[in-house]
Amino acid sequence: MSNEEFDVLVIGAGISGAALFYELAKYTDIKNIALIEKYSVPASLNSKGTSNSQTIHCGDIETNYTLEKAKKVKRTSDMIIKYGLLHKAENDFMFSHQKMALAVGDAEYEYMKNRYEEFRELYPYIKFFDKAKIKQIEPKVVLDKDGIGDRVENICAMGVEAGEVFTTVDYGKMSVSLIEQGQKQGKNTLVAFNQEITHIEKKDDIFILRTSHYKEYRAKAVVVNAGGHSLYLAHKMNLGMDKSCWPVAGSFYLTRQKLLNGKVYMVQNPKLPFAALHGDPDLLANMNTRFGPTALVIPKLERYHGLKSVPEFFEALRFDKVVLKVTFGMLKDETIRNYILYNYLFELPFINKHFFVKDARKIIPSLQSSDIYYAKGFGGVRPQIIDKTKGELLLGEASIMETPGIIFNMTPSPGATSCLGNAERDAKLMCEYLGANFNEDRFASELL
Numbered sequence: 001m002s003n004e005e006f007d008v009l010v011i012g013a014g015i016s017g018a019a020l021f022y023e024l025a026k027y028t029d030i031k032n033i034a035l036i037e038k039y040s041v042p043a044s045l046n047s048k049g050t051s052n053s054q055t056i057h058c059g060d061i062e063t064n065y066t067l068e069k070a071k072k073v074k075r076t077s078d079m080i081i082k083y084g085l086l087h088k089a090e091n092d093f094m095f096s097h098q099k100m101a102l103a104v105g106d107a108e109y110e111y112m113k114n115r116y117e118e119f120r121e122l123y124p125y126i127k128f129f130d131k132a133k134i135k136q137i138e139p140k141v142v143l144d145k146d147g148i149g150d151r152v153e154n155i156c157a158m159g160v161e162a163g164e165v166f167t168t169v170d171y172g173k174m175s176v177s178l179i180e181q182g183q184k185q186g187k188n189t190l191v192a193f194n195q196e197i198t199h200i201e202k203k204d205d206i207f208i209l210r211t212s213h214y215k216e217y218r219a220k221a222v223v224v225n226a227g228g229h230s231l232y233l234a235h236k237m238n239l240g241m242d243k244s245c246w247p248v249a250g251s252f253y254l255t256r257q258k259l260l261n262g263k264v265y266m267v268q269n270p271k272l273p274f275a276a277l278h279g280d281p282d283l284l285a286n287m288n289t290r291f292g293p294t295a296l297v298i299p300k301l302e303r304y305h306g307l308k309s310v311p312e313f314f315e316a317l318r319f320d321k322v323v324l325k326v327t328f329g330m331l332k333d334e335t336i337r338n339y340i341l342y343n344y345l346f347e348l349p350f351i352n353k354h355f356f357v358k359d360a361r362k363i364i365p366s367l368q369s370s371d372i373y374y375a376k377g378f379g380g381v382r383p384q385i386i387d388k389t390k391g392e393l394l395l396g397e398a399s400i401m402e403t404p405g406i407i408f409n410m411t412p413s414p415g416a417t418s419c420l421g422n423a424e425r426d427a428k429l430m431c432e433y434l435g436a437n438f439n440e441d442r443f444a445s446e447l448l
């Protein structure tokens, strides 16, 4: 058994772990930093380009965000762009496409007009698109179901044309860049793959971490950025016991050809806990349109890795009266119940496309089930946390900071967009804990 001791050890080389590794190496005077990943490459789970929608969620077209939430995510989404520009990532892992939030029907039309007025100050580039403008830049959205005339509903959108703002990121490629840049900062760094941390304990102010192959690491401080497994590892240490996790998988459907020129989002049904379906050009599928994501609860913490994470799911869930109550509370609502049912139907072979295409027709009325196919191997899992103390399902991110020196982060959407902001928070907390310094000036000049 070998021993390696670090000032900070980060578990998980997805976009969250990679961003923290980068910021610790670049903006702090912490010297010994490790990044430990259980698979053989960075970002092979939810941060992989094919697992998520590749969107920089800055809040302009996300109708599930209030203005308050939009202000918060805008700060962190701007950091993604600053990082991309700093490392010349334009058209490498960061792209500019046109994007819009589409309103269909009179009620949504009114809503969008008001939303445009409310949000235009925060996003000065944003434009109001009428039907004629949408027809010019996204023609298939305006065509009727026969693909001949114009659709009859009143439609409008708020959005921006290509080339004005960055909209799209391959977060898998960005994770690799963050790790490489972190390794170039002249610190003593270790980036280790195929090392699954299975045990963490704190002894005399030092964390001792063991892997599934009985390798031992030691660290003064630890940040766990392991998705749903963060809660699993926290529970193993008897921490975060007031939290539970429903893993909500998201799948996608791809079109056989490029049908949309940019991102088309829809108006959120305020009753639903997950973002409405949208269409995006897929960077990794010849820019063909990818519709989704769906939302279905699965009894696993990870997709596409067999059944290993099934027992880990039950450990993270810790099913009890409160979990039951929160779940039934959601199922009581007919809209949510139907939504959940439909999302299961979207996964059933043979019939799935026929159900899914009905939803996607709100974006492209002439879409046929023969135009789309289930994107096998695409999609990921959002670890949605239940706060048992409040008795509610949290829609955003959650952290456990109960023991000094160790942080556990669970980051569902828009976790990739907020990776540099979350890393800023955690790097500062690590500095405070270790008595180290965070270089605010350099950070502000490069990322803010």
Ligand SMILES: Cc1cc2nc3c(=O)[nH]c(=O)nc-3n(C[C@H](O)[C@H](O)[C@H](O)COP(=O)(O)OP(=O)(O)OC[C@H]3O[C@@H](n4cnc5c(N)ncnc54)[C@H](O)[C@@H]3O)c2cc1C
Binding pocket: 011, 012, 013, 014, 015, 016, 017, 036, 037, 038, 039, 042, 043, 044, 045, 046, 047, 048, 051, 052, 053, 054, 055, 056, 057, 171, 195, 196, 197, 198, 225, 226, 227, 228, 229, 230, 249, 250, 251, 293, 379, 380, 381, 382, 410, 411, 412, 413, 414, 415, 416, 417, 418
């Ligand atoms: C369908 C879908 C669409 C989404 N769309 C968007 C979007 O458009 N924009 C956006 O900003 N966000 C989006 N998200 C959210 C985003 O993908 C996640 O928030 C983000 O990828 C989380 O990154 P992470 O590094 O925290 O977790 P992950 O990417 O899951 O990485 C966790 C890492 O920890 C490792 N690990 C786990 N356990 C251990 C262990 N015991 N030891 C060592 N390593 C371990 C894993 O192997 C993995 O590499 C989407 C998510 C889904 C599922």
